[in-house]
Amino acid sequence: TSWPRSHIGTETLRLVEFTAFMEWQNELAMFKEQHRFVHIDPTPMCEPPLEMVDIRQIYDKFPEEGGGLRDLYDQGPPHAFFLVKFWADLSFSLLGEEPGGSGGAFYGVSSRYEGPRALTLNCTSKVCSFGKQVVEKLETAEPAHWEDGRYVFRMQRSALCEYLINFIRKLRTLPEKQMMDSVLENFTILQILRDQETQELLLCVAFVFEVSASELGAQHHIYRLGRD
Ligand code: MYR
Numbered sequence: 001t002s003w004p005r006s007h008i009g010t011e012t013l014r015l016v017e018f019t020a021f022m023e024w025q026n027e028l029a030m031f032k033e034q035h036r037f038v039h040i041d042p043t044p045m046c047e048p049p050l051e052m053v054d055i056r057q058i059y060d061k062f063p064e065e066g067g068g069l070r071d072l073y074d075q076g077p078p079h080a081f082f083l084v085k086f087w088a089d090l091s092f093s094l095l096g097e098e099p100g101g102s103g104g105a106f107y108g109v110s111s112r113y114e115g116p117r118a119l120t121l122n123c124t125s126k127v128c129s130f131g132k133q134v135v136e137k138l139e140t141a142e143p144a145h146w147e148d149g150r151y152v153f154r155m156q157r158s159a160l161c162e163y164l165i166n167f168i169r170k171l172r173t174l175p176e177k178q179m180m181d182s183v184l185e186n187f188t189i190l191q192i193l194r195d196q197e198t199q200e201l202l203l204c205v206a207f208v209f210e211v212s213a214s215e216l217g218a219q220h221h222i223y224r225l226g227r228d
Helices: 056-060 067-073 162-172 177-184
Strands: 014-026 031-040 052-054 081-088 106-115 121-129 132-140 145-147 150-161 187-195 199-213 217-227
Touching: 014 081, 014 121, 014 150, 031 081, 052 056, 056 217, 067 199, 081 132, 106 162, 162 177, 177 199
Parallel strands: 052 217, 081 199
Antiparallel strands: 014 031, 014 106, 081 217, 106 150, 121 132, 121 187, 145 150, 187 199
8 A cells, every 4th residue: 555645545445525514495595505514625636644643542432342443443454544533613604594493404414435446335324422323324325437537436415314413403502612522522423435245444434523613614634543
């Protein structure tokens, strides 16, 4: 494998774009408004190489029993493990949001990957609270498209689970960023991407969160995970 890399990816699969958002109809203006909680945009090739975080430091933030992060990493391949620290943007106006409580808004995730092989891409998401899995979701990407010399895989507008929607709603009712951040200390998400046919692990991405200072908007920092 060829280090250093500056993005989430291996020779088989690369994350190009990732967005978690909320969308609602603005009745007055008659158009859809979108707010992005977090996003990763396509990275230019010339970014500096990723710093490494020791994966042992985050074992306890994810399930530890059979099939936990340690087992996954032991099975490897080690260069497929990444950590993303998100500073989520929760500062959007409530105007037009969810009239009558729960209807209205759509909460979704869109992501795009690419690579040299035409495989069937499976994504398992594990939402964790205090290191224990509270939701597990398995999704399959749309069939690969050959575009400009590589295969492109998309998971578009996948609906966020109820747990996450409620979590975001409750988080937003907290009056201070510090309170939100202390709740988020115990909230993590692990995404594991596999080739459906072979079950080969292609990417494993751990997400940890804080709330963005409102004027900055959503931010993120990507690390590779390793164990010296
Ligand atoms: C699911 O719907 O359970 C799995 C989806 C996992 C995708 C990860 C989405 C990131 C959510 C960002 C929320 C920001 C909270 C501060």
